[in-house]
Amino acid sequence: MPAQPHNLSAHDPLVTLEDVSFARGARVIFDGVNIEIPRGRITAILGPSGGGKTTLLRLIGGQLAPAKGKVNVFGHDVQALNTADLFAMRRRIGMLFQSGALLTDLDVFENVAFPLREHTRLPESMIRTIVLMKLEVVGLRNARHLYPRELSGGMARRVALARAIALDPLMVLYDEPFAGQDPISMGILVRLIKKLNEALNLTSVIVSHDVIETASIADQMYLIADGKVVESGPPAAMKSSSTPAVAQFMKGLPDGPMPFHFPGVDYLTDLVDGVSS
Amino acid sequence: MKITRTMEIGVGFFVSLGLAALLMLALKVANLTSFGNSDGYRVLARFDNIGGLQERSAVKMGGVLIGRVTRIDYDSDSYRAVVEMQIDPRFREIPVDTAASIYTAGLLGEQYVNLDPGGDEEVLAEGSELEITQSAVIMERMLQEFLYSKTVKDENS
Amino acid sequence: MTDFFAAVGRRSLAIFERLGRGTLFLLQVCARLGFLFARPSLTLAQVWAVGVQSLVIIGVSGAFVGMVLGLQGYNTLVTFGTEESLGVVVAKSLCRELGPVLTALLFAGRAGSALTAEIGLMKATEQIPALEMMGVDPLRRLIVPRYVAGLISMPLLAMIFTAIGVLGGYFCGVGLLGVDEGAFWSQMQLHMALGTDIGNGVVVKSIVFGAVVTWIALFEGFDAVPTSEGVSQATTRTVVNSSLAVLALDFVLTGLMFD
Numbered sequence: 044m045p046a047q048p049h050n051l052s053a054h055d056p057l058v059t060l061e062d063v064s065f066a067r068g069a070r071v072i073f074d075g076v077n078i079e080i081p082r083g084r085i086t087a088i089l090g091p092s093g094g095g096k097t098t099l100l101r102l103i104g105g106q107l108a109p110a111k112g113k114v115n116v117f118g119h120d121v122q123a124l125n126t127a128d129l130f131a132m133r134r135r136i137g138m139l140f141q142s143g144a145l146l147t148d149l150d151v152f153e154n155v156a157f158p159l160r161e162h163t164r165l166p167e168s169m170i171r172t173i174v175l176m177k178l179e180v181v182g183l184r185n186a187r188h189l190y191p192r193e194l195s196g197g198m199a200r201r202v203a204l205a206r207a208i209a210l211d212p213l214m215v216l217y218d219e220p221f222a223g224q225d226p227i228s229m230g231i232l233v234r235l236i237k238k239l240n241e242a243l244n245l246t247s248v249i250v251s252h253d254v255i256e257t258a259s260i261a262d263q264m265y266l267i268a269d270g271k272v273v274e275s276g277p278p279a280a281m282k283s284s285s286t287p288a289v290a291q292f293m294k295g296l297p298d299g300p301m302p303f304h305f306p307g308v309d310y311l312t313d314l315v316d317g318v319s320s
Numbered sequence: 321m322k323i324t325r326t327m328e329i330g331v332g333f334f335v336s337l338g339l340a341a342l343l344m345l346a347l348k349v350a351n352l353t354s355f356g357n358s359d360g361y362r363v364l365a366r367f368d369n370i371g372g373l374q375e376r377s378a379v380k381m382g383g384v385l386i387g388r389v390t391r392i393d394y395d396s397d398s399y400r401a402v403v404e405m406q407i408d409p410r411f412r413e414i415p416v417d418t419a420a421s422i423y424t425a426g427l428l429g430e431q432y433v434n435l436d437p438g439g440d441e442e443v444l445a446e447g448s449e450l451e452i453t454q455s456a457v458i459m460e461r462m463l464q465e466f467l468y469s470k471t472v473k474d475e476n477s
Numbered sequence: 478m479t480d481f482f483a484a485v486g487r488r489s490l491a492i493f494e495r496l497g498r499g500t501l502f503l504l505q506v507c508a509r510l511g512f513l514f515a516r517p518s519l520t521l522a523q524v525w526a527v528g529v530q531s532l533v534i535i536g537v538s539g540a541f542v543g544m545v546l547g548l549q550g551y552n553t554l555v556t557f558g559t560e561e562s563l564g565v566v567v568a569k570s571l572c573r574e575l576g577p578v579l580t581a582l583l584f585a586g587r588a589g590s591a592l593t594a595e596i597g598l599m600k601a602t603e604q605i606p607a608l609e610m611m612g613v614d615p616l617r618r619l620i621v622p623r624y625v626a627g628l629i630s631m632p633l634l635a636m637i638f639t640a641i642g643v644l645g646g647y648f649c650g651v652g653l654l655g656v657d658e659g660a661f662w663s664q665m666q667l668h669m670a671l672g673t674d675i676g677n678g679v680v681v682k683s684i685v686f687g688a689v690v691t692w693i694a695l696f697e698g699f700d701a702v703p704t705s706e707g708v709s710q711a712t713t714r715t716v717v718n719s720s721l722a723v724l725a726l727d728f729v730l731t732g733l734m735f736d
Contacts, residue, residue, distance in 0.1 A: 345679065
């Protein structure tokens with residue numbers, strides 16, 4: 044493990060994607076993407092569903108390798124790390140998966156304690172204290188003996204969030220945290236993400252397609268479509284952008300650069316053909 | 321998964337059951353106790369023809385299993401098969417003029433060495449050789465002799 | 478016409494690719510086997526899940542197979558008047574073939590499919606990527622304990638199956654059909670050799686089968702498409718491929734061992 048977890052100065056971005064390209068089979072997911080994740084801020088990555096946003100998080104975490112370009116995390120090229128260093132890097136990153144991804148055979152307490160047990164040799168009493176503290180932050184301290192199957196979706200995500208911050212990471216990655224949540228859970232998560240980022244001095248990366256919620260807490264946003272970064276900037280600038288693709292996405296317009304009608308035959312021609320044949 | 325006491329007991333039970341099964345197989349099925357390897361004393365016998373006798377074939381006296389064939393070799397000096405047997409140390413009183421023959425047991429055709437006790441005072445010891453032997457009955461030979469004797473009888477009558 | 482050959486070629490390549498991935502998987506698991514000693518409690522838990530929980534089906538099947546052997550063996554031998562050799566028939570068939578092979582097939586169906594489903598489901602619910610992102614090696618923590626548990630459990634189960642089978646044959650032959658008890662055991666003991674019949678037969682075969690079946694089960698789960706449909710396909714593949722592998726290996730091993 045390199046002596047310092049990162050060789051960055053205070054102003055360097057924690058993560059950079061330099062001209063990254065990635066394809067799955069014949070489908071191009073990213074084509075020359077440049078992204079910078081500044082330290083201590085909340086960065087949102089938006090785009091239509093299936094646009095490869097989860098792939099982006101996998102590239103950052105080193106689970107996937109870019110076909111072209113470099114992914115730098117904490118000042119090191121992810122692909123150049125050996126296995127031990129890669130695992131050490133991952134321990135400084137917390138990740139919240141879309142479904143929570145709690146281990147089903149452990150209860151809430153054990154799930155949050157899991158990274159502590161795996162990576163530290165702290166005594167049991169300390170582990171207990173830390174777990175209770177993290178659970179208190181997400182408001183689920185008294186749910187600690189429940190099992191994942193007994194939790195609602197929103198609660199499972201909150202437990203997963205407690206687990207993600209158990210080791211006090213430098214950065215937390217959120218994979219579609221707001222997808223499919225009721226308004227109350229949504230509100231809770233939005234507030235938690237913002238609060239944690241400030242209180243723990245975190246860097247947060249949110250991958251989402253929920254424009255309103257994300258825009259309310261993000262410091263900076265990237266819009267990715269067709270494998271490229273269409274536009275980036277603070278939420279206010281994005282919302283008032285004149286670029287058609289950005290405007291359609293930010294305002295939720297049904298028709299625009301992404302057409303409403305599936306491309307093909309003209310309507311009148313189709314009807315007429317049907318009658319005469 | 322939390323390791324409960326039930327699980328530990330269960331796994332322990334499982335492993336001992338498995339080992340008990342192995343023990344049962346070894347003892348009851350293959351009769352492991354019957355002849356430990358270094359017990360018993362070696363005895364030799366030479367035959368013209370051992371027929372279907374194999375290593376581990378039984379050695380019986382009066383129908384009782386007293387040993388096993390341990391080695392079968394061929395002596396190119398005397399042109400005879402050499403059968404090495406291991407006799408259970410419980411049977412120490414076998415006279416040196418005991419006759420060894422090769423019989424067939426039951427319908428499966430398993431062959432074994434049969435010992436008919438002699439009358440000598442001297443008994444077999446480690447490495448002794450049984451002098452009186454009778455080879456196995458070979459079907460083809462019997463048939464040949466039968467046909468030959470029949471032909472002779474026909475000629476003479 | 479060329480389409481047909483192209484399809485065959487593609488299929489063969491796919492099979493080779495899978496086999497290659499599977500072998501790589503096995504080698505990676507073997508490289509991490511030392512983890513067994515770092516966290517023995519994980520392996521213990523898996524021996525419980527995989528071995529102890531299969532005891533009932535193995536025990537019951539063993540009893541029935543042994544009894545059927547007793548019945549069928551008697552029916553055949555009595556026509557030759559050699560029903561005294563029933564013990565030999567029961568013991569030899571069980572030790573050399575039926576014990577290890579049937580145990581392996583039952584194990585593949587019960588424990589193997591459960592392993593595949595469990596690992597596949599963990600993949601589908603993102604638990605495996607979660608472990609990776611937490612800096613925990615899923616091969617070490619999940620796969621190695623399960624593989625070792627399979628290696629330990631299969632031989633034990635095979636021995637239990639065989640022993641219960643012999644007792645089942647005894648019960649049927651001697652108890653129900655009137656074969657002489659002394660003849661049953663003495664004939665058996667006369668014709669059974671510890672080294673070949675039990676050693677090579679039950680022990681060696683079951684260890685080999687255990688290694689292969691557990692490998693297939695874990696690989697199929699780990700490699701499954703992370704959807705519910707993918708998991709169910711993987712489970713089916715485990716049972717089918719394990720069964721075929723066991724039967725094919727049995728032929729090879731029998732040829733090598735019992736000449």
